[in-house]
Amino acid sequence: MLPLDNMLAKLIRPDIQALSAYSIPQPGNMTKLDAMENPYGWPQSLADKLHDQLKQAHINRYPDPEARELKDVLRNNMSIPDNMDIMLGNGSDEIIQIILMALSQTGRTVLSPSPSFVMYDMISTFTGLQYKAVPLADDFSLDMPNMLDALKTLDPAVTFISYPNNPTGNLFERRDIESILHHSNGLVVVDEAYHAFSDASFMQDLENHDNLLVMRTVSKMGLAGLRLGLLAGHEKWLREFNKIRLPYNINILTQITAAFALQNYDVFAAQTAAICSDRDDMLVKLGKMDGITAFPSNANFILFRAPADSATRIFNDLKNNGVLIKNLGAAQGLLKDCLRVTIGTPEENRLFLDTLSEII
Numbered sequence: 001m002l003p004l005d006n007m008l009a010k011l012i013r014p015d016i017q018a019l020s021a022y023s024i025p026q027p028g029n030m031t032k033l034d035a036m037e038n039p040y041g042w043p044q045s046l047a048d049k050l051h052d053q054l055k056q057a058h059i060n061r062y063p064d065p066e067a068r069e070l071k072d073v074l075r076n077n078m079s080i081p082d083n084m085d086i087m088l089g090n091g092s093d094e095i096i097q098i099i100l101m102a103l104s105q106t107g108r109t110v111l112s113p114s115p116s117f118v119m120y121d122m123i124s125t126f127t128g129l130q131y132k133a134v135p136l137a138d139d140f141s142l143d144m145p146n147m148l149d150a151l152k153t154l155d156p157a158v159t160f161i162s163y164p165n166n167p168t169g170n171l172f173e174r175r176d177i178e179s180i181l182h183h184s185n186g187l188v189v190v191d192e193a194y195h196a197f198s199d200a201s202f203m204q205d206l207e208n209h210d211n212l213l214v215m216r217t218v219s220k221m222g223l224a225g226l227r228l229g230l231l232a233g234h235e236k237w238l239r240e241f242n243k244i245r246l247p248y249n250i251n252i253l254t255q256i257t258a259a260f261a262l263q264n265y266d267v268f269a270a271q272t273a274a275i276c277s278d279r280d281d282m283l284v285k286l287g288k289m290d291g292i293t294a295f296p297s298n299a300n301f302i303l304f305r306a307p308a309d310s311a312t313r314i315f316n317d318l319k320n321n322g323v324l325i326k327n328l329g330a331a332q333g334l335l336k337d338c339l340r341v342t343i344g345t346p347e348e349n350r351l352f353l354d355t356l357s358e359i360i
């Protein structure tokens with residue numbers, strides 16, 4: 001037997017060895033405004049009703065591999081067209097992984113604008129695909145000449161469009177995405193992870209574009225702990241992806257909890273509406289701070305730019321004062337000096353703003 005390090009060097013794919021693991025900070029007791037979670041819990045009466053349902057769950061049995069009840073609730077809640085199919089994933093991260101596993105062949109590329117959701121890039125690497133990014137314009141809109149040029153020259157197997165975009169928070173122009181759909185010979189996945197905070201959607205466009213798929217998740221609306229994402233689209237695409245999906249990827253507790261939560265959607269609708277109004281409030285207050293540029297958002301977070309070369313100091317000072325946000329500013333390019341804060345409860349938002357104005 002080889003020494004352990006030699007075995008690793010020999011067996012683990014070189015491109016995986018070259019990666020560093022995606023690190024998620026331990027929040028401890030900090031005020032957690034880093035991960036786009038809904039800060040609100042459930043009313044006790046609703047939690048009690050859910051617990052009654054969970055008590056009935058047969059956890060000795062495998063879950064329904066098709067999660068039919070949950071899919072019916074999702075179809076209704078998310079207005080998924082009757083003639084479109086649904087595939088569920090253990091978070092939309094898993095859906096990205098399934099799509100890319102199905103498309104992976106030597107020489108194929110994955111495209112997205114940049115900056116955008118980091119998993120498009122990471123999972124492309126995991127699945128042996130080449131990831132290409134087209135930088136956004138300075139105002140965070142899609143750089144259409146360069147996008148169309150990339151579609152033509154790279155002929156990507158799939159293009160991911162986060163709508164609204166993470167981490168910039170904006171919605172791209174609808175007609176730009178329509179143009180991408182029109183000029184793509186590959187799939188276009190519109191990732192609507194933040195749909196609960198913006199009314200815009202391509203769900204009703206599925207029937208008009210054979211290369212369009214729409215992805216959603218329940219994470220950002222208030223069920224991040226469940227890990228449930230969904231893909232809506234033409235049954236011919238989903239039939240292929242479904243061959244790769246592990247049969248019991250949505251566990252029984254998630255199936256019951258998500259169906260129950262969406263049947264009580266008014267509770268979440270009230271929470272997400274409060275988050276949107278607190279977001280708009282925070283945008284105004286951030287914008288008034290010396291040296292801060294805050295960017296308007298259609299999601300449950302705000303991207304802001306700090307004075308030159310101070311993002312990391314601000315991030316660390318906030319952290320030392322018990323407030324955890326996301327530091328994006330180490331990078332060059334559009335996100336230089338930028339940080340991202342998730343909208344929390346009014347008390348959490350006030351603590352963040354007060355702390356920021358003290359340390360800045």
Ligand SMILES: *Cc1c(COP(=O)(O)O)cnc(C)c1O
Pocket residue numbers: 036090091092093094117162165166191193216217218219224227228229
């Ligand atoms: C958070 C996020 C996701 C991941 O959602 P999960 O369902 O929790 O895996 C997908 N896309 C974007 C743009 C996100 O910001």
